[in-house]
Amino acid sequence: MKLREWMLALASVGAVSAVAAAQDLKSPSADQYVPRLGDAMSAAQTRHQKLWLAGKAQNWELAAYELSQLKASLVEAAVLYAGIPASNVMTLEPSLQSMTDAINAKDGRKFTKALGELTEGCNACHRSMGRSFVVMKVPTDQQPFANQQFAPAGKP
Numbered sequence: 001m002k003l004r005e006w007m008l009a010l011a012s013v014g015a016v017s018a019v020a021a022a023q024d025l026k027s028p029s030a031d032q033y034v035p036r037l038g039d040a041m042s043a044a045q046t047r048h049q050k051l052w053l054a055g056k057a058q059n060w061e062l063a064a065y066e067l068s069q070l071k072a073s074l075v076e077a078a079v080l081y082a083g084i085p086a087s088n089v090m091t092l093e094p095s096l097q098s099m100t101d102a103i104n105a106k107d108g109r110k111f112t113k114a115l116g117e118l119t120e121g122c123n124a125c126h127r128s129m130g131r132s133f134v135v136m137k138v139p140t141d142q143q144p145f146a147n148q149q150f151a152p153a154g155k156p
């Protein structure tokens with residue numbers, strides 16, 4: 001099943017507790033808050049940028065934390081949006097693994113490369129799901145939303 005593959009993919013890169021938490025979301029009780037997909041993605045956006053800032057500052061402990069938070073947002077998105085094709089998620093897996101390796105090795109160059117790949121993975125899914133206008137990029141600075149491109153495609 002697609003959703004299951006998604007979770008296994010993410011679990012394999014260490015998001016096990018996030019998967020467990022996300023599975024609870026599948027059958028929310030009446031008083032449980034369930035974020036919408038766009039909200040889970042907004043959280044992913046924040047964490048993507050914080051991950052970048054932490055890595056740039058060589059704060060590897062914080063980077064590891066933001067990476068696990070980011071994975072949790074992605075798992076949440078998968079649970080809430082079962083129509084997401086597993087292949088879209090699988091393409092993210094190698095870059096999440098590279099990111100984990102870079103953080104463990106405290107390697108700034110590998111980190112930068114992994115973030116570029118991860119960001120391309122975000123965009124690949126957006127393109128394949130009719131959201132090609134949601135373009136993520138490697139942040140240029142610390143401003144909010146510095147990891148998103150707002151100019152139309154083809155313009156700087």
Ligand code: HEC
Nearest residue numbers: 037038041042044045048084088089122125129131134136
């Ligand atoms: C498996 C598919 C998939 C992946 C992977 C994915 N997204 Fe998304 N993303 C979507 C879909 C679908 C939407 C549209 C949601 C909607 O319209 O409610 C979206 C929307 C967004 C939005 C717009 C939310 C808003 O309210 O403005 C942002 C920002 C975003 N994604 C960030 C990211 C980031 C950052 C990553 C990578 C770390 C990522 N996404 C990875 C499928 C994906």
